[in-house]
Amino acid sequence: MKIALLGVGRMGHELGVHLLTANHEVSAWNRTPARVDRLVEAGATRAESPEDAVRDADVVLTVLFGPDTVREVVLSGLDLPADAVWLDVTTVSPADALEFTDYATAAGIRYVHGPVIGSLAPARAGRLGVMLGGADADLDVVEPLAALWADDERLRRVQTPAAAATGKLLANLALGVTLQGLVEALRLGKANGLDAAAVLEQLEGTGLAVIAGMKGAVITGGTFEDTQFSADLLAKDLRLMLRSSEDPLPAVTAALQSLTDAQRSGSGDDDIAVIAKPELG
Structure with a gap:
């Protein structure tokens, strides 16, 4: 064809x-x-x-x-x-x-x-x-x-096409919300003396294990420029989610704020894992 x-x-x-x-x-x-x-x-x-x-x-x-x-x-x-x-x-x-x-x-x-x-x-x-x-x-x-x-x-x-669009947003909601959960886990661990590697180990077998496995090496290695899915794109998708619901989506809003912060720091084209970067200092 x-x-x-x-x-x-x-x-x-x-x-x-x-x-x-x-x-x-x-x-x-x-x-x-x-x-x-x-x-x-x-x-x-x-x-x-x-x-x-x-x-x-x-x-x-x-x-x-x-x-x-x-x-x-x-x-x-x-x-x-x-x-x-x-x-x-x-x-x-x-x-x-x-x-x-x-x-x-x-x-x-x-x-x-x-x-x-x-x-x-x-x-x-x-x-x-x-x-x-x-x-x-x-x-x-x-x-x-x-x-x-x-x-x-x-x-x-x-x-319908609309049903396909809904399915895609649901999938990316799961991605964005669990990524934000990983960021907050790293933040909590850091506040209590754990480095990123220790937090990732503690998350094995938990509800955040999948996203930790997906992005853990990127976070610990700091290889955010090797973009698999950019912060700009996920931020755009989260905004689509917020516009698609009359009711609040607080977890989506939190994830969007983290991505927006990354965009404002000039990291919008980096991998979505870049939102964990502030937790590594």
């Missing part, structure tokens, strides 16, 4: 590599052209504009920063081929997904929301969680593509 890839950031690159490895034809565009260089070296064609990328595409894959970028790139009037399926991997809110569904219906566009759950390492390994929401006929087209980067047991169809 010919795939138009709009958005070649960290995750977009990994998905593009999977497509190329499976011998799909990939036309890639990114606002910052240099971001496309590595994918071109791997066999993709560089598109000079979104319009250039989507020309004659069978599937238009968007992997953008957030819903506002989707509006700017796609909803601004991008003319998709009549029979193409638009597969949006961008993390958006349920309300955004409803808006995009309405737009696609009015424009005669076949729309599937297919967010991924996981960071760069599982993306490279083809072990991401994936939720696909849309019409069955459209899911039939894109599911074989999503299977390239999905864990077989975590590739799920849901009823």
Whole structure:
């Protein structure tokens, strides 16, 4: 198939590599052209504009920063081929997904929301969680593509794009809240004479063991620049959660404050584990 890839950031690159490895034809565009260089070296064609990328595409894959970028790139009037399926991997809110569904219906566009759950390492390994929401006929087209980067047991169809968006936010809520819990555990340990390694050892077998195992080495090693999932991206997702609930989400609010502090200190592009950095002094 010919795939138009709009958005070649960290995750977009990994998905593009999977497509190329499976011998799909990939036309890639990114606002910052240099971001496309590595994918071109791997066999993709560089598109000079979104319009250039989507020309004659069978599937238009968007992997953008957030819903506002989707509006700017796609909803601004991008003319998709009549029979193409638009597969949006961008993390958006349920309300955004409803808006995009309405737009696609009015424009005669076949729309599937297919967010991924996981960071760069599982993306490279083809072990991401994936939720696909849309019409069955459209899911039939894109599911074989999503299977390239999905864990077989975590590739799920849901009823609507909005349901897929909700599922992605729930997954990232779990990530953000447990990461904040890890930060507070490190803070409590430090206040009582334990260093980070000792706190991580004490957390084995607890409810924070998974996030401690995932980010412990990054925290103790201070390798925050080796970004798997950036503080900027998770902060954006937590803001989407807060806008998606009429009731308070205090744990999400606490995690967002930690991420915002990291952004203000210039660490927004670092790995999300950077919010533990103040607890290491």
